[in-house]
Amino acid sequence: MNPSVPAPSPLSRIRPDVRAMHAYHVAPSDGLLKLDAMENPFSLPPALQRALGERLGALQLNRYPGGARQEALKAALAAHAGAPEGSALMLGNGSDELISLLALACAQPAADRRRAVVLAPVPGFVMYAMSAQLQGLDFVGVPLTPDFELDERAMLAAIAAHHPAITYLAYPNNPTATLWDEGAMQRIVDAVAAQGGIVAIDEAYQPFASRSWIERMRAEPARNAHVLLMRTLSKFGLAGVRLGYLIGPAALVGEIDKVRPPYNISVLNCEAALFALEHADVFADQAAELRGERELLIARLRAMPGVQRVWDSQANMVLVRVPDAARTFQGMKDRGVLVKNVSTMHALLAQCLRLTVGSAQDNAQMLAALEASL
Numbered sequence: 001m002n003p004s005v006p007a008p009s010p011l012s013r014i015r016p017d018v019r020a021m022h023a024y025h026v027a028p029s030d031g032l033l034k035l036d037a038m039e040n041p042f043s044l045p046p047a048l049q050r051a052l053g054e055r056l057g058a059l060q061l062n063r064y065p066g067g068a069r070q071e072a073l074k075a076a077l078a079a080h081a082g083a084p085e086g087s088a089l090m091l092g093n094g095s096d097e098l099i100s101l102l103a104l105a106c107a108q109p110a111a112d113r114r115r116a117v118v119l120a121p122v123p124g125f126v127m128y129a130m131s132a133q134l135q136g137l138d139f140v141g142v143p144l145t146p147d148f149e150l151d152e153r154a155m156l157a158a159i160a161a162h163h164p165a166i167t168y169l170a171y172p173n174n175p176t177a178t179l180w181d182e183g184a185m186q187r188i189v190d191a192v193a194a195q196g197g198i199v200a201i202d203e204a205y206q207p208f209a210s211r212s213w214i215e216r217m218r219a220e221p222a223r224n225a226h227v228l229l230m231r232t233l234s235k236f237g238l239a240g241v242r243l244g245y246l247i248g249p250a251a252l253v254g255e256i257d258k259v260r261p262p263y264n265i266s267v268l269n270c271e272a273a274l275f276a277l278e279h280a281d282v283f284a285d286q287a288a289e290l291r292g293e294r295e296l297l298i299a300r301l302r303a304m305p306g307v308q309r310v311w312d313s314q315a316n317m318v319l320v321r322v323p324d325a326a327r328t329f330q331g332m333k334d335r336g337v338l339v340k341n342v343s344t345m346h347a348l349l350a351q352c353l354r355l356t357v358g359s360a361q362d363n364a365q366m367l368a369a370l371e372a373s374l
């Protein structure tokens with residue numbers, strides 16, 4: 001090696017598109033009331049904290065995860081969700097991982113004439129586009145209507161034009177909190193079937209929604225033979241645990257499961273999830289309280305002078321339009337409340353803030369900060 005010639009930088013070995021991209025930004029939140037990421041505001045009751053601690057402490061941390069406990073977790077999740085007869089379930093380290101694995105399983109070799117396509121309504125959850133980019137699929141975003149409903153005609157036209165491998169329908173959607181019209185959903189699901197594609201229905205916010213697609217899957221399995229239902233325990237109350245799951249026809253789930261890292265769910269995630277499902281009533285009560293708080297929050301936001309628009313919500317978030325989102329966001333932060341400024345994510349979200357629904361006390365503090373910052 002010639003010491004006068006500098007060695008090339010190892011950074012040159014990192015993909016140019018990765019070097020050009022920004023990492024997923026998690027906003028610093030120390031000392032702030034955190035209402036930016038749709039987390040459940042309630043912690044476990046003290047008696048359950050102690051019982052969970054004992055359960056976790058007794059685990060065999062020296063052994064790789066898997067085996068009977070993971071099968072027990074799959075069975076408990078299938079029962080909890082009411083999975084259709086004969087369907088299979090796959091576990092992910094949060095649904096973020098499942099989104100990545102689905103893209104990985106569908107990415108076609110670069111030598112192919114056409115890259116595989118991921119299609120989703122926009123604005124939507126950012127990981128659908130990000131997973132496509134990272135795994136070498138093309139992303140097609142179909143704008144929602146200005147009222148944040150599905151543009152059914154545009155969706156059907158895009159499906160016919162692009163033959164997507166994966167069509168995402170977040171049900172309800174993030175960040176608009178919309179639960180799509182069931183008839184439009186069905187026609188899109190049917191159109192994807194006719195093209196031989198996969199539909200991924202992402203029900204991350206199911207604890208706060210009035211409907212689930214699982215009812216359609218149970219009622220008409222053949223019509224949903226290309227549908228994967230994605231759920232997570234994050235919004236249920238366990239965002240820190242990282243546990244997502246995918247329910248679908250066994251043949252399809254079996255193929256995607258092949259690209260899953262073998263030990264992706266730690267024994268701690270698995271046991272904490274099993275424990276939470278044994279106490280599902282505690283979390284169901286919390287979700288019910290948050291649904292009630294959401295309606296109070298929406299009513300108070302609609303009565304607040306200076307808030308231009310408040311959208312209905314079927315999730316634990318509320319989207320609002322204000323005259324100057326950047327100024328209001330900063331004003332709320334200065335008053336100790338962190339929300340999400342989504343106004344630069346998509347043109348349809350101009351001057352919009354996304355507020356997470358918290359406890360009664362959190363929401364009162366958030367409303368006071370908002371009012372003072374408008």
Ligand SMILES: Cc1ncc(COP(=O)(O)O)c(C=O)c1O
Binds near residue numbers: 037038096233239
């Ligand atoms: C629509 C949607 N899907 C999936 C996720 C990711 O959830 P998880 O915490 O399970 O990775 C989120 C997170 O905010 C989301 O909004």
